Amino acid sequence: MNYRKFKESILIISMIFMTNIYCQKEEKFKTGVRLIEKKSVGNIKEYESILFVLEINGCESDFYIDLKKKIEKRFKKTNKNISFNFKINTIIETEQIPKDKHLYEDYDLICEIKIENFKSWDQDLVKKRKQNYDLVLIVKNNNSNSVLSSVKINVNSYWTITTQNKNSSKLIYKLFNY
Secondary structure, three states, X not given: XXXXXXXXXXXXXXXXXXXXXXXXXXXXXXXEEEEEEEEEOOOOOOOOEEEEEEEEOOOXXXXXXXXXXXXXXXXXXXXXXXXXXXXXXXXXXXOOOOOOOOOHHHOOEEEEEEEXXXXXXXXXXXXXXXXXXXXXXXXXXXXXXXXXXXXXXXXXEEOOHHHHHHHHHHHHHHHHHO
């Protein structure tokens, strides 16, 4: 009788185990950027100048410096005046971060950019490491400091977080020019 209960217990445990294994979906990790949230209360397309404020937390300076270059390249062909301020919330010093500060009053729009919900897995440091994060943009009117638009861009990347900056800058450019 004990042997029969033992067999039944093994059968039940293996059924539960097999059900858990076969019920899990294998999700494919696809690199790229996608707009997941956009809230607008004003027009951000008709402006003469914009100041991007890039918020650095921790070791993100290389990411933001690369993103700055990509955004500058996109806006180079327009007649819009753009500049960048770096808001540093870290004790890590780097010489690459520009020290000059622009006055908010000199620009029509202020766009604050920061990273939220950062996740990294697969500890292979060469090609397989995956990152997922949200790039959050808050666009404010300079005169009233009221929020005109808030945008959340979800980014999936391999290896480093900078690998999707070209696509992120393209989406940011479209938000301000289309």
